[in-house]
Amino acid sequence: MFKYAPPADVDDLAGRPSRAAFLDDWHAAIAANFADEIANLPPNNKLFFSEVATPATSADAPISWNAFPLSITRDNPIDPVARWDAADRLANVDRSPDKNYKIPMPCRVQDEYCEWFAYRQTLNGPITRIVFTAEAPEYWIALAGHDFDRVVELYRQNVSPSVQPDELELQQDIVFGDRVLKAGTYNPYNEWNTTKGLIHLTHPANTLGAEINLAARATIPRRDANGNRVTDVRRFACASNFGDPNRSSDPNIGIGVNLTAIPAAAGAQVQSITLANPVALYIDQLAAGTVTDAGGTPLSGWFKIVRGVTGRGLMAVLEPPPASPFGLDKIHIRGRALTHGGQVADRIQMVLYGKTANLGEHTPPLQRCIMHCCCATAIPDVGKVNLDHNPVADICDPVTSKDAFPELIGPDAAPALAAAKNESGATVTKLGLTRLAGGRDVQ
Amino acid sequence: MSNEQEPLLDGDDIQGNILPGFNRTERYLVAFTCAEGLRLQRALARLRPEITTMSQALGHRDDRKLAFLAGAPPPQRTDLWVNVALGIAATEALGAHGVAALDIGENMPFTQGMTPSLLGDPYAQTLPDGAENPAALANWKVGSPSKRADLLLIFAHDADVVTEAAPVVAEIAALLGCQPIYCEAGRMLDGEAEHFGFRDGISQPGVRGKIMQNGTERLVTTRYGVPSRDGIDFGKAGQPLAWPGQFLTGQSTGPTDRPMLSPELTNGSFLVFRRLLQDVHAFYADTDSLARKLTVDSKVEIDGAGLRARIVGRFPSGAALMRFDKDPIRQEDPNAVNYFEFGTELPPIVLDDQTKIDGSAADPDVLRGRRCPVWAHTRKVNPRDQPTDRGGRVETQGFQMLRRGIPFGPPFDHANPCNLRNKESRGLLFLAYQRSIDRQFLVLNSDWMNTRTGPQAGGFDLLVGQYVPDEAGGQYAPKSASFFGPRSQAAEPDFIEPQRQWIIPTGGGFFFAPSLAFIDKYGAPLLALRETDRAPA
Ligand code: HEM
Numbered sequence: 001m002f003k004y005a006p007p008a009d010v011d012d013l014a015g016r017p018s019r020a021a022f023l024d025d026w027h028a029a030i031a032a033n034f035a036d037e038i039a040n041l042p043p044n045n046k047l048f049f050s051e052v053a054t055p056a057t058s059a060d061a062p063i064s065w066n067a068f069p070l071s072i073t074r075d076n077p078i079d080p081v082a083r084w085d086a087a088d089r090l091a092n093v094d095r096s097p098d099k100n101y102k103i104p105m106p107c108r109v110q111d112e113y114c115e116w117f118a119y120r121q122t123l124n125g126p127i128t129r130i131v132f133t134a135e136a137p138e139y140w141i142a143l144a145g146h147d148f149d150r151v152v153e154l155y156r157q158n159v160s161p162s163v164q165p166d167e168l169e170l171q172q173d174i175v176f177g178d179r180v181l182k183a184g185t186y187n188p189y190n191e192w193n194t195t196k197g198l199i200h201l202t203h204p205a206n207t208l209g210a211e212i213n214l215a216a217r218a219t220i221p222r223r224d225a226n227g228n229r230v231t232d233v234r235r236f237a238c239a240s241n242f243g244d245p246n247r248s249s250d251p252n253i254g255i256g257v258n259l260t261a262i263p264a265a266a267g268a269q270v271q272s273i274t275l276a277n278p279v280a281l282y283i284d285q286l287a288a289g290t291v292t293d294a295g296g297t298p299l300s301g302w303f304k305i306v307r308g309v310t311g312r313g314l315m316a317v318l319e320p321p322p323a324s325p326f327g328l329d330k331i332h333i334r335g336r337a338l339t340h341g342g343q344v345a346d347r348i349q350m351v352l353y354g355k356t357a358n359l360g361e362h363t364p365p366l367q368r369c370i371m372h373c374c375c376a377t378a379i380p381d382v383g384k385v386n387l388d389h390n391p392v393a394d395i396c397d398p399v400t401s402k403d404a405f406p407e408l409i410g411p412d413a414a415p416a417l418a419a420a421k422n423e424s425g426a427t428v429t430k431l432g433l434t435r436l437a438g439g440r441d442v443q
Numbered sequence: 444m445s446n447e448q449e450p451l452l453d454g455d456d457i458q459g460n461i462l463p464g465f466n467r468t469e470r471y472l473v474a475f476t477c478a479e480g481l482r483l484q485r486a487l488a489r490l491r492p493e494i495t496t497m498s499q500a501l502g503h504r505d506d507r508k509l510a511f512l513a514g515a516p517p518p519q520r521t522d523l524w525v526n527v528a529l530g531i532a533a534t535e536a537l538g539a540h541g542v543a544a545l546d547i548g549e550n551m552p553f554t555q556g557m558t559p560s561l562l563g564d565p566y567a568q569t570l571p572d573g574a575e576n577p578a579a580l581a582n583w584k585v586g587s588p589s590k591r592a593d594l595l596l597i598f599a600h601d602a603d604v605v606t607e608a609a610p611v612v613a614e615i616a617a618l619l620g621c622q623p624i625y626c627e628a629g630r631m632l633d634g635e636a637e638h639f640g641f642r643d644g645i646s647q648p649g650v651r652g653k654i655m656q657n658g659t660e661r662l663v664t665t666r667y668g669v670p671s672r673d674g675i676d677f678g679k680a681g682q683p684l685a686w687p688g689q690f691l692t693g694q695s696t697g698p699t700d701r702p703m704l705s706p707e708l709t710n711g712s713f714l715v716f717r718r719l720l721q722d723v724h725a726f727y728a729d730t731d732s733l734a735r736k737l738t739v740d741s742k743v744e745i746d747g748a749g750l751r752a753r754i755v756g757r758f759p760s761g762a763a764l765m766r767f768d769k770d771p772i773r774q775e776d777p778n779a780v781n782y783f784e785f786g787t788e789l790p791p792i793v794l795d796d797q798t799k800i801d802g803s804a805a806d807p808d809v810l811r812g813r814r815c816p817v818w819a820h821t822r823k824v825n826p827r828d829q830p831t832d833r834g835g836r837v838e839t840q841g842f843q844m845l846r847r848g849i850p851f852g853p854p855f856d857h858a859n860p861c862n863l864r865n866k867e868s869r870g871l872l873f874l875a876y877q878r879s880i881d882r883q884f885l886v887l888n889s890d891w892m893n894t895r896t897g898p899q900a901g902g903f904d905l906l907v908g909q910y911v912p913d914e915a916g917g918q919y920a921p922k923s924a925s926f927f928g929p930r931s932q933a934a935e936p937d938f939i940e941p942q943r944q945w946i947i948p949t950g951g952g953f954f955f956a957p958s959l960a961f962i963d964k965y966g967a968p969l970l971a972l973r974e975t976d977r978a979p980a
Contacts, residue, residue: 059925059935059936061810061811062896062900062901063810063899063900064832064896064897064899064900065832065833066832066833066890066897070833070834078547080548080549231786231787231805231828232673232787232828232835232836233828233829233830233834233835233836234835234836234837235673248832248833248834251830251835252830252831252832252835255786255830256810256830259786259809259810260808260809260810263805263806263807263808263809264786264787264788264805264809265788265804265805265806265807265809266788266804266805267807268805268807268808269807284896284900285896287563287889287890287893287894288563288893288894288910288911288912288913289559289560289561289562289563289889289911289913290560291913292558292560296555296558296559296560297559297560297566298559298560298566298911298913298917299913300913300914301913301914303913332560334549334550334560334561335550335551335552335555335558335560335561336549336550336551343549346549347890349832349894349896349897349900351896351900354810378699380697380698380699381697381698381837382674383674383836383837383838384697384837405674
């Protein structure tokens, strides 16, 4: 029987009594996530499917993107050091279950489903190790729910031997997606995963749920105000109600899914699409020749996938191989001394895998845009800046901002707005993330 | 966008090979090693009156266009053209320290120079069989540590460039006090093809801006009345317009951008030169046998020519796979040959002069590329409308460069494979101008051509990509690509993995091609040089 496996088939509970129940629950959670997303799709647009119901028939179709946040690059187009610095700053995400007060939790701003942490021996001292992760928090929350001791062990192995169990526990209830994590249970924002180290993703949008949601909603083809199908990557992300149009990952995955399911080529066969099992976002690989000695000769064995495998990496580490006569303070990244994790992220490719099957579905009708993007009026070249993604009902401020792609909803959109607002999923979950120092606030 | 906002470029300040390009039959590249400021000043002063400017080269382009429209052969000229470019050692020796600061990006490639890490080239000095590795930087014909190229001269002529350039080369050698470390002639092949037989130089970005010519303003890139799409304006169909700041220093990158740079640093451009050796025999033999294997093992009906076209993304005539199922008999209109995207169908259009341009298809399996593979060279380096690992169309357009390459070596004699000339070296003198080597050439070369997953996953650029994985000890490893023919959605896609590298680098360098104002400033102290003073003591 088909069963959703943990990301990259990692077997963290091998030989432990907790294993069987955990694997069952993991499958059930992913299957339920798929079922919810499919249920939320319009009845005439069911091109997203789960292999629980039907097997996929194609080979894996990879969709790749770069690990360094594109939105931070857009904010810092010239100076690479400013860009790398910005990516290293922490932010806060409000996780309060009660809207009368806030519970700010630390999180990273690295929002391409890859986050990293540079370990140093002393504050501001040279970097000794950089760890990159693509692991969604849901997995660790589930794992801790089944075997908290094992989670502590994994933290001790991967983060620091000094991790104490109570340091990984929540002091108070917080919300996470549509559930509440109780005080005393696993805290995904604990200090060993934020300020002092890293084991899994923390940016509020870096979740498995987001991936499934995005793949499902991206199967809805959109039309602009003139009736033309929207096939441009950023316009499609602006027009749809998934993910963030400013990233490299979400728009890329979205249009990839959309054009694979419903090719723009006349007469081409519609395909149903799903995410390949095990469902996850992965570190694919580091580009060859990235890590060099000070003389520019490439070094091998410094960047290793330590959880998962090449092509399906969950955690990667950059550190000196055993017996190396020198450390990270002496290496270069493409000829430049290593100072930031972002230099390495620039050369990391991320990937997820789709799969298709011909389930006899018909071409779904084009739907009008459910969202749109605004930017400051003074911006001449909207392609080069970050945009605000809003439901169509929230028109761009007529004085200070403009529609980045006016053709999506057209000048006369206002009367249609109320109707669109009632369409299923027209609301965006606001992430409530605030950058702590500089940069753009993400709502 | 209205043309009014476009900047006025100084056609007498910009070197002609940057814009519009030396469209002459022959080229001659000559490089010197010299990091002595005074000698370089003298060389620049001597070269100054010879430098061919944008204004001059544009006149020739107009003549070519008229000849083309009249169905006449391209016009031949008798004058010698020359352009100049400087390596970091030369700009520093001249005291032009501001140039290094223009080298924007992450890795300062102009300052660093070509390295295996930046380029992805092999670095083992010997091959597995013990022979010298010609692709290793240390063994390069030009640009190796022992053959550093500080001053690069690019000559152009239509008939006898080497003889015509000889006196100038001799004078420069005398002024620099050294002989060239590298001289090589290039020549356009029949049909403007490169050595593998594919028409080259077809797709170039259009540059916005105007210049004054004979007292009137004219656009640098002709607008043919192609409707804008998704906010992008075009010159020819499929030729998006880019702001001059994408190629020239101190020029605007958008309608409101007003860069302030001193005159001598303005209107320069960073030049990438790669001497790429092409193994024509291996390319044909390997593609023929890979195609046979695909046909036998996977029942994919394809021959060597079909596979080669997929590797390039175009047919030999230049016709794009996205526009034709097989190579058309007649060469396409220059306005049609680039009119295609990968994921979007384009409608037929009618240009201002009433020329009708047929629309083009979208790929039925765009993620993998059934019509044109994701890993086809031209799709790798310009995925057009496609989302990429680094954004989308806007970013992709921003990576494009002005390519000015020319083949070197004799054409391969396919009819007579034993022809001794087939053993001679041949390849491409790849030359490309841009504003940022790091953010243009290196993205296309290292992040895209050399990887399996950039700009979209599915395979390496089998044609030009260099793949030297960290564990391969500095040697090439075979590059693979998923072959997505009609079986593109099969559970088991076919993989192809040529075992030989068809194109290897054997020389090159990163340069700065300065403006005429730069040459005036740094060559100026010696402009009044007397004949007898020319050769420094
Ligand atoms: C010997 C080496 C090479 C050969 C034989 C070759 C061949 C070709 C051919 C046949 C075309 C199609 C003609 C055209 O669109 O203009 C092309 C296009 C192109 N090549 Fe190469 N190429 C080589 C090296 C390179 C290198 C090193 C780069 C650098 C990144 C590069 C970048 C491009 C670009 C940007 C295009 C235009 C693609 C488009 O806009 O559609 N090529 N090449």
